[in-house]
Amino acid sequence: xxxxxxxxxxxxxxxxxxxxxxxxxxxxxxxxxxxxxxxxxxxxxxxxxxxxxxxxxxxxxxxxxxxxxxxxxxxxxxxxxxxxxxxxxxxxxxxxxxxxxxxxxxxxxxxxxxxxxxxxxxxxxxxxxxxxxxxxxxxxxxxxxxxxxxxxxxxxxxxxxxxxxxxxxxxxxxxxxxxxxxxxxxxxxxxxxxxxxxx
Numbered sequence: 001x002x003x004x005x006x007x008x009x010x011x012x013x014x015x016x017x018x019x020x021x022x023x024x025x026x027x028x029x030x031x032x033x034x035x036x037x038x039x040x041x042x043x044x045x046x047x048x049x050x051x052x053x054x055x056x057x058x059x060x061x062x063x064x065x066x067x068x069x070x071x072x073x074x075x076x077x078x079x080x081x082x083x084x085x086x087x088x089x090x091x092x093x094x095x096x097x098x099x100x101x102x103x104x105x106x107x108x109x110x111x112x113x114x115x116x117x118x119x120x121x122x123x124x125x126x127x128x129x130x131x132x133x134x135x136x137x138x139x140x141x142x143x144x145x146x147x148x149x150x151x152x153x154x155x156x157x158x159x160x161x162x163x164x165x166x167x168x169x170x171x172x173x174x175x176x177x178x179x180x181x182x183x184x185x186x187x188x189x190x191x192x193x194x195x196x197x198x199x
Contacts (some may be wrong), residue, residue, distance in 0.1 A: 005111050006061055010054030012109035017118050020106045028099045037087060039095030047101045054109075062104055068098050068151050116141060146184065153180050 012020070034040045051059040075092050080089025107115075116137045123133045157173050157180075 005057060006054075006108040008054060008058045008061065010058055010109055012105070015109070018115040019111050020110055021115070021118055024102055024106050024108065027102055031095050031098050034095055035091060037090045037094065040091055040098070044094050044098045044101070047098050047105070050102075050105060058108075062101070062108060064106055065108070066097075066101060069097065072096065077125070112141060149184070150177075150181060170192065 009114060034043065047058075051062050054062075073096065076093055076096070077089050080086055080092070119140060120133050120137050124130075126137070127164060154173070154177055157176055163174060
């Protein structure tokens with residue numbers, strides 16, 4: 001499994017984790033009230049400038065991590081083009097990109113351990129039992145760490161297919177990708193079992 005935290009130091013790395021997570025929640029809530037392409041583009045521009053604060057290399061790294069979202073953007077845009085609601089589709093896409101981009105920025109500049117510690121403290125204040133808190137924190141950790149790994153393996157499968165044929169892979173990669181995911185899940189389950197279970 002891999003970490004999403006960027007090794008390129010930025011001013012955001014020193015910000016308190018709670019402040020970043022609360023800010024992300026408020027931003028995500030606010031961005032879904034946007035109903036104008038102009039305002040949405042302006043917000044997206046601000047998020048892009050926030051990446052540039054970390055430098056060009058950091059911004060490029062963040063851009064690469066956003067590639068999986070482009071599939072959703074394409075599907076959403078195609079649907080809105082088909083139903084004749086292009087402007088509405090553009091607003092939806094700008095909302096999605098702005099929210100995901102800022103979430104990605106927070107993830108890149110915050111250690112996973114710090115995020116989980118904040119989540120555990122929040123659950124404790126809600127009265128959740130320690131055992132359930134640990135399980136929920138473990139679930140979050142697995143999702144955050146496995147998502148980029150699965151994206152990476154999916155890309156490797158596509159490259160292997162293209163090296164062997166000029167035909168588009170399409171649905172043919174679904175089964176091998178599912179088998180890879182199941183294999184990873186079994187390995188993690190065995191590792192957890194060897195360490196005494198899921199706490």
